[in-house]
Structure formats: structure tokens, C-alpha cells
Amino acid sequence: MNRDTAVLPLTGAMNCRDLGGYPTREGRHIRTNAIFRSDRLSDLTEDDQEELASYGIRTVVDFRTSAEAQRDVSRLWGTVTTHAPLPIGDEIAQQTEFVDRIRSGEITSVSVAEVADSYIEMLSDSGHQFVSFLELAADVDCWPLLFHCTAGKDRTGIAAALILELCGVERDLVLDDYELTNTLRSERRIEHLRPSLEEAGADIDAIRPALSAPRPAMEQTLTHLDNAHGGVEQFLVEHLGIHSDTIVALRLNLLV
Numbered sequence: 001m002n003r004d005t006a007v008l009p010l011t012g013a014m015n016c017r018d019l020g021g022y023p024t025r026e027g028r029h030i031r032t033n034a035i036f037r038s039d040r041l042s043d044l045t046e047d048d049q050e051e052l053a054s055y056g057i058r059t060v061v062d063f064r065t066s067a068e069a070q071r072d073v074s075r076l077w078g079t080v081t082t083h084a085p086l087p088i089g090d091e092i093a094q095q096t097e098f099v100d101r102i103r104s105g106e107i108t109s110v111s112v113a114e115v116a117d118s119y120i121e122m123l124s125d126s127g128h129q130f131v132s133f134l135e136l137a138a139d140v141d142c143w144p145l146l147f148h149c150t151a152g153k154d155r156t157g158i159a160a161a162l163i164l165e166l167c168g169v170e171r172d173l174v175l176d177d178y179e180l181t182n183t184l185r186s187e188r189r190i191e192h193l194r195p196s197l198e199e200a201g202a203d204i205d206a207i208r209p210a211l212s213a214p215r216p217a218m219e220q221t222l223t224h225l226d227n228a229h230g231g232v233e234q235f236l237v238e239h240l241g242i243h244s245d246t247i248v249a250l251r252l253n254l255l256v
Contacts, residue, residue: 007184008036010051012043012075015152015185019160022177024168028255034143035254037160039152039185040064042072049077052146061086061133061147063155065094072150082142086133088126088155099193102207103200110210116220119158123221127240133159134166134242138250151189153181153213161218165232166247167254171222178218186212 008016016039020032033055041060044052059082062069066087076083101107123130136142149155157178164174190211194204209217222232229235236242 006032008038008051008055010048011045012048013039013041013152014188015039015181016052016146016148017180017184019163019177022164022167022169022173024255025170026168026255028168030164030167030169031254031256034145035137035163036144036146037152037156038146038148039156040068040072040150041074041076041148044075044077049075053077053079055144057144057146058082059084059136059142059145061136061145063088063129063133063147063149063159065089065091067091067094068150071097084132084136086129088122088129088149098210099197102197102202105201107207107210109203109206112209112214112217113220115154115209115214115217116224119154119217119221120224122155122158123225123235124239130159130162131236131240131242131246134162134236134250135246137163138246138253140253151181151185153178153186157181157213157218158221161222162232162236163250163254165222166236166250168251171219174222175215175218178213179215181213 006018006021010016017037018032019035019037020030022030036057056079058079060074060076060080061084062074063086069085133147137145147156147159160177161174164177190204190208197204225232225235229239233247237244
């Protein structure tokens with residue numbers, strides 16, 4: 001699948017795409033029209049809702065905290081039968097939008113290493129949520145399934161990387177999928193925010209890693225799982241307690 005055609009043509013969500021189409025090391029492919037990833041769904045137009053309904057998407061997994069979900073209420077569509085909140089993140093911190101914390105001077109810089117550390121912390125602290133997500137993603141009765149957070153890059157990026165790694169997609173392609181968020185959303189978002197952030201005295205380059213999907217951050221995260229746990233699968237089984245049957249089902253159902 002051409003990655004351009006994997007992107008859904010929506011007005012109200014910039015980073016919505018089919019996770020399918022990637023080749024695996026074994027010469028198979030991730031099934032298309034089964035698992036989708038996205039940014040927030042609160043700005044969807046009626047046309048967008050019709051477009052998503054045309055894919056038959058029936059399960060929506062939302063990784064946002066309740067504060068985020070209440071601030072930007074998802075506009076779901078007619079084919080959705082299951083809406084599964086699996087909140088990941090600091091509920092108190094996310095009561096204020098991240099960009100407002102930059103404008104107020106509370107956050108002045110974020111390094112790539114700090115982004116990677118936050119990902120590793122998420123996997124450790126909210127591992128049960130990622131396990132619940134993988135259980136849903138492995139179940140064909142939940143398909144087609146869409147998972148999202150606010151920007152569709154951090155929590156969603158980790159979840160996508162877990163699936164692709166488990167299915168045997170080459171690491172470079174896993175990182176490509178993560179980094180595609182920059183082209184689809186982050187760069188446009190940064191340019192949109194630039195005037196107000198600079199007016200507030202923010203240094204865009206100093207906070208860019210937090211507003212984008214820096215490839216080295218995901219690379220460092222996955223390398224950490226390799227070095228500390230022997231890879232994604234061992235981490236999930238031995239550290240997070242996922243049932244090996246879930247991984248078997250995910251591969252059986254998702255690989256063609």
C-alpha cells in the first residue's frame with residue numbers, strides 16, 4: 001500500500017490513516033482496512049463522519065485522559081458500536097492543554113531524550129492500557145478498529161509501533177510510520193501555533209521535539225525495549241503479562 005493512499009482524506013483530522021499495507025520480514029503484509037490510527041476526532045465534519053462510516057469502523061479506542069476527552073468531545077459516526085476509553089497520561093497535567101503550558105512559560109524546552117523517557121515511562125506506568133488495546137486489536141470481532149489520542153503521535157505512535165513490531169515489520173518502517181505524523185500534522189500545527197508561541201516568548205526549536213514526532217525518540221524507546229527486555233514481545237509477555245495467545249491471534253488475524 002502506498003502510504004499516501006493509506007491516509008484518509010478528512011477535513012477535521014489530519015493524521016488519520018490505515019495501519020495496513022506494511023511488509024514484514026517474512027514476506028507477508030499487514031492487512032488493510034482492519035486497524036486505523038488517528039489524531040483527535042472532535043473536529044470531524046459530517047463528510048468526515050460519512051467517510052469513516054464507509055470503512056465500517058466499529059470500534060474506537062481513545063487513549064486521552066478524561067480531561068482531554070471532555071475538552072474535545074469525539075464526534076463519532078453511525079457504524080461505531082464500541083467506544084473504549086483507555087486513558088494514558090497525567091490526568092492533572094493534562095487538565096491544561098500542553099500548548100497553554102508553553103505559552104505560560106511553564107514549559108520552555110523539551111529534548112528528544114525527554115520524549116523517549118516519557119514513552120518508556122508510559123509503557124511502564126500504563127502498560128495495562130496498551131495490553132487492553134492489543135487484546136481489542138487482536139479480536140476480529142472488533143474490526144475495523146480505530147485508535148487515537150489528541151495529536152495521534154505519542155500514545156498512538158507507541159501503540160502503532162507495538163503492533164508493527166509484533167507483526168515483524170522492519171524497524172526502519174516502524175520508525176517511518178511514527179515519523180509520518182510530522183508530514184501530516186506536526187509541521188502544519190507548529191506553523192499554525194508559531195505566531196502565538198513566539199509572541200509569548202517561546203523558543204520553537206527548543207520545544208519542537210514535544211510538538212513533533214522525532215524519529216530518534218521512538219528509536220531510543222524501541223532500543224531500550226531491545227536492550228532491557230529482549231524486544232517488544234518479551235517486554236509485553238514478561239513485564240506486562242500479556243497472554244501469548246493474544247500475540248498469536250494478532251499475527252494470525254492481521255498478517256496476509
